[in-house]
Amino acid sequence: MSHYIVLFNFTDQGIENIKDTVKRADDYKAAIENAGGRLVGEYYTMGRYDIITIVEAPNDEAMMSILLTIGKLGNVHSETLKAFTISEAAKIIEKLS
Numbered sequence: 417m418s419h420y421i422v423l424f425n426f427t428d429q430g431i432e433n434i435k436d437t438v439k440r441a442d443d444y445k446a447a448i449e450n451a452g453g454r455l456v457g458e459y460y461t462m463g464r465y466d467i468i469t470i471v472e473a474p475n476d477e478a479m480m481s482i483l484l485t486i487g488k489l490g491n492v493h494s495e496t497l498k499a500f501t502i503s504e505a506a507k508i509i510e511k512l513s
Contacts, residue, residue, distance in 0.1 A: 417453070417454070417472040417473065417474060418472070418473055418474070418475060418476065418479065418498065419456075419470070419471070419472055419498070419499040419500065419501065420470070420471045420472075420473060420479050420496055420497065420498055420499060421468065421469070421470055421471075421496070421497040421499050422468070422469045422470075422471060422483070422494050422495070422496050422497075423465045423467075423468055423494065423495040423496075423497070424465060424466055424467040424468070424469070424492040424493070424494050425465055425466050425492060425493050425494075426466050426491065426492055427490055427491055427492060427493060429490050429491055430490070430491030430492050433491065437491075440489075440491060441458060441467075444458075444469070444482075444486055445458075447482050447485050447486065448471055448473065448482055451473060451474070451478040451479075451481055451482050452473070452474045452478060453471055453472050453473035453474060453478060453479070453482070454471070454472045455469060455470075455471055456469075456470040456471060456472055457469065457470045458470075466492075467492070470499075476498070479496070483496060
């Protein structure tokens with residue numbers, strides 16, 4: 417599974433409907449699971465981003481599908497970072513010349 421860190425900010429619509437955010441979080445988790453992935457963690461944060469999630473997904477295509485499904489609802493903007501575990505990074509680094 418590939419790992420992703422997703423940084424979310426509420427849109428005006430999302431903050432206006434803040435009371436629905438926990439339900440939307442449940443829908444996000446379901447979308448991830450339906451794509452064969454797993455929500456590792458979800459955190460509401462103070463600072464530059466409103467929510468940060470850590471996701472495992474089968475591949476980039478599955479993750480893109482999840483993000484487009486969530487994005488089209490209009491409640492959040494996202495920025496996604498593909499992440500590598502230490503062991504994955506070590507294998508990549510070992511191959512460097």
